[in-house]
Amino acid sequence: MTTVEERLLPSAEPVRLIDQDGVQHDHPSYQLPHREALVGGYTELIKGRRFNDQASALVRQGRLAVYPSSHGQEACQVAATMVLRDGDWLFPTYRDCVSIVSRGVDPIETLTLLRGDWHSGYDPYARNVAPQSTPLATQLTHAVGVAHAARLKGEDTVVMALCGDGATSEGDFHEALNFAAVFHAPVVFFIQNNEYAISVPLARQTVAPSLAHKGIGYGVPGERADGNDLAGLLAVLGQAVKKAREGEGPQLVEAHTYRVQAHTNADDATRYREDDEVTPWLERDPIKRLETYLNEQGWLDDTVREHAEAMADQVGTQLRDGLMPEPEVDPWELFAHLYTEQTQQLREQAAFLRDELAREEV
Amino acid sequence: MTHMKISMAQALNQALRDAMKADDTVLMFGEDVGALGGVFRITDGLTEEFGEDRCFDTPLAESGIVGMAVGLAMNGMRPVVEMQFDAFGYPAFEQIVSHVAKMRNRTRGKITLPMVIRMPYAGGIGGVEHHCDSSESYYAHTPGLTVVAPATVADAYTLLRRAIELPDPVVFMEPKKLYWAKEEIDLTEGQPGIGTAVVRREGADATLIAYGPTVPVALEAAEVVAAEGRQLSVVDLRSIVPFDDETVCAAVRRTGRAVVVAEASGFASVSSEIVARVTERCFHSLAAPIRRVTGFDIPYPPPKLEKYQLPGVDRILDAVDDLQWEDS
Structure with missing residues (x-):
């Protein structure tokens, strides 16, 4: 018979199966993922890192309006989708492009929001990926609704709902966890705690022992993992997804990671934190440690490495080629999508713009 | 459906019932909508008839309710979700x-x-603070x-379906305040759909433009004016968005004078929008500036004072009298 605390509180330390030196540690509750998952995950990390760095470079070239990078958080990004099945749903934020792409969404369509040619560029139903949400935590209650609808339809869908540490201060975070718990909805709430909400550190968001501790207040089991350890994340998130799918209700997972770059290219992190704080986190890089571990195991031969590099090059080329031409925008689209049946007023306003543009051409 | 005398609350209840019968995917939820049947009883008996999966109570959190929807x-x-009172709906504003x-x-x-x-909305029921806002302008502006x-009553059924x-x-x-008003109606979807305004009363002298709770007040005012020898048209907007410019402007052009009647505060409101768009379209048909009878620009008053806020027949009559009749 387990106590409420044993069932709902996270482990004392974040679950870590491979440490920053690439050394494997046994854990009483979690198994190391098998070789294929780790090797496959390695390739996804390399691709994700390239995506981040290429996208940041394209901002500097004026090809994207802005890019909130998940550089350093790629293990979280990749693990969140690796544990899902085809019919499952992902609810991403603006910082989760790598997750969206690793779910199989077209990279250029993923970047529509940040390129600025429309708000959301991909078909959410093609890969069951909700539009990226900018207002913090607001997407989490949608995740509950999607999960509840699936249950009503008798489907065993699981919904992976992403948010950051700052979002846990929003009311919608609270309401989503509570609603999910009351309706027993199969949602995995996955917090990427990267220590910063733009400039504000975690200490100003909460004095809770950890963000995963917040689950107990809603009767939701919380767990915490090293956010830069792909192995630990796959184990923890995999188990959370399994529990949700098997009818155990919502799960809360906090990944401890770090935003090694600024909030976006428009931000200046030197105004609010010292380099000394950032440096140790570079040593905890998710790719470096997995690489070390796989090398030690003899699982990272030239074939794997070359394949990963080739895939990353492909991502880089895809982004450069896809974002190089100036996107075609259609002013009529401004009026086209608001209502299934367009209102008379919007027809008139579209006609006004059409007329204005026609006069400009003369 | 048979011809019967029912209240607007009953018509709304029947509309929900019929919609849920017609389509298994229709769900009704919110605060106290289950066993209690809603504080205004609009969802009365739905949980009993359709089960907990179809009509259910939620945790008390409006943003969560709309977000989940x-x-x-x-x-x-x-x-279909219920915000228990208009003024309780603001936590959901971000979601909306x-x-x-x-x-x-x-x-x-x-x-x-x-x-x-x-959204149960507007005043006239003696509700204490935070129970009686007219929040339509926020939504119409979005x-x-x-x-x-x-x-x-008939529109309540048709428009909800x-x-x-x-x-x-x-x-x-x-x-x-119209929940308990009874009418003899055919409970079918016989009324015009969303986006169509209706002329409730024809009259050649001036047009009263109203929607929701002020329509019966406008009709009453038109009765009184008729006894005094002037014939007023009364236009019931029925839907604020989409806005039926055609019906409204046609009525104003026929009469050349207009008064907009709404409970909400007048500043930056649906009523100011109506005046602006009618003026833009019908300026040369107007014999006088369009007048408005609206709530004052104050927070909704306590029950003992709400009579001073609500547009009543007398205020409408005064506004009609002010339409520069002596100049024509």
Whole structure:
């Protein structure tokens, strides 16, 4: 018979199966993922890192309006989708492009929001990926609704709902966890705690022992993992997804990671934190440690490495080629999508713009 | 459906019942809508008839209610939610403005949200603080929403059925003080649909433009004026968005004079929008500036004082008298 605390509180330390030196540690509750998952995950990390760095470079070239990078958080990004099945749903934020792409969404369509040619560029139903949400935590209650609808339809869908540490201060975070718990909805709430909400550190968001501790207040089991350890994340998130799918209700997972770059290219992190704080986190890089571990195991031969590099090059080329031409925008689209049946007023306003543009051409 | 005398509350209840019967994906949820049947009894008996999965109570959190409805609508359901009182709906404002209204546009029509936010609204029931706002202007100002306000029992039935059938989100404003007003009606979807205003009374001298709770007041005022020898048209907007410019402007052009009657505070409101658009379109037909009879620009008053805020017959008569008759 387990106590409420044993069932709902996270482990004392974040679950870590491979440490920053690439050394494997046994854990009483979690198994190391098998070789294929780790090797496959390695390739996804390399691709994700390239995506981040290429996208940041394209901002500097004026090809994207802005890019909130998940550089350093790629293990979280990749693990969140690796544990899902085809019919499952992902609810991403603006910082989760790598997750969206690793779910199989077209990279250029993923970047529509940040390129600025429309708000959301991909078909959410093609890969069951909700539009990226900018207002913090607001997407989490949608995740509950999607999960509840699936249950009503008798489907065993699981919904992976992403948010950051700052979002846990929003009311919608609270309401989503509570609603999910009351309706027993199969949602995995996955917090990427990267220590910063733009400039504000975690200490100003909460004095809770950890963000995963917040689950107990809603009767939701919380767990915490090293956010830069792909192995630990796959184990923890995999188990959370399994529990949700098997009818155990919502799960809360906090990944401890770090935003090694600024909030976006428009931000200046030197105004609010010292380099000394950032440096140790570079040593905890998710790719470096997995690489070390796989090398030690003899699982990272030239074939794997070359394949990963080739895939990353492909991502880089895809982004450069896809974002190089100036996107075609259609002013009529401004009026086209608001209502299934367009209102008379919007027809008139579209006609006004059409007329204005026609006069400009003369 | 048979011809019968029922209240607006009963008509709304029947509309929900019939919609839930017609379509298994229609869900009704919110605060106290289950066993209690809603504080205004609009959902009376629905849980009993359709079960806990179809009509259910939620935790007491309006943002969560609307947010969950968004997710349900994304995944094949047609949720209808109740905000217990208009002024309790503000925690959901972020969801309504940032997601409900924008989802279709931001996804280029890939996601449509067939959902209805039912909102008991406006005053006249002696409600204490935070129970009686007229919040329609906030929603009407938000592109992507459809905003409906029935004024008759028959319209309550038809418009709610149509709102539930609509593929897009609707804010459905139910005038609280009309919940108990009874009418002899044919309970069918016989009334015009959303987006069509109706001329409730024909008259050649001036037009009263009203919606929701002020329609019966306008009709009463027109009766009184008729006894004094002037004939007023009364236009019932029925839906604020889409706005039926054609019907409204045709009525104003026929009469050359108009008064807009609304409970909400007048500043930056639906009533100011009506004056602006009618003036833009009908300026040369107007014999006098359009007048407004609205609530004052004050927070909704306590019960003992609300009579000073609500547009009544006398204020409408005064406004009609002010339409520069001596100049024509």
